Amino acid sequence: MTAVDIRLDHLAIAQRYAADPDGWPVAPRFDxxxxxxxxxxxxxxxxxWLLTWLPGQGTDLHDHGGSAGAFYVFSGSLVEDTVAASPGGAPRITSRELGEGAGRRFGTRHIHRITNRSNRPAISIHAYGPALTTMTRYRIGAAGLDVVTVERAGAQW
Structure with a gap:
């Protein structure tokens, strides 16, 4: 068994922050x-990052601008829809529900959306490395994935 370097394991980082909510500089808020x-x-x-999700709230399809990362569900449940390219066809979407205590690592080319499809609020912790500089938002078009916008850190979030 190979030892994991916690400094590079984004899921372990997210779990470490989730284990100490009293250490968070702010209490979670819901909008x-x-x-x-x-x-x-x-x-x-x-x-x-600390994120909160009321029922029905979610993201658009997006990437993380070349950063790898992970997210951990602190409370509630979230659904992740992951996009995979199909050679010569429409992109394929795979959904998975992650409940409280579940987490997910992802690489630098990961495209997904996250939604709270439950009837109760959710809180999640997200870790990215390197820090986010851009996020590209997508939609599924007739020819596959279309870029909707590229957002820049510090300017649009």
């Missing part, structure tokens, strides 16, 4: 209009 988020930490090789 009736959109999901709420707050950066918990910014380190040289990663950053950590």
């Amino acid at each position: 009736a209009v959109d999901r709420w988020y707050h950066r918990l930490a910014e380190e040289p090789d990663y950053e950590v």
Whole structure:
């Protein structure tokens, strides 16, 4: 068995922050209009975000601008829809529900959306490395994935 370097394991980082909610600089808040988020930490090789989700709130299809990462469900449940390219065909979407205590690692080319499809609020912790600089938002078009917009850190979130 190979030892995991916790400094590079984004899921382990997210779990470490989830294990110490008293150490968070802010308490989670819920916004009736959109999901709420707050950066918990910014380190040289990663950053950590706290997000809250009311029922029905979610993201568009997006990537993380070349950053790898992970998310951990602190409370509630979230559904992740992952996009995979199909040679010569429409992109394939795979869904998975992650309940409280579940987490998911992803690589630098990961495209997904996350939604709270349950009837109760959810809280999640997200870790990215390196820190996010851009996020590309997509939609599924006739020819596959179409870029809708590229958002830049510090300017659009």
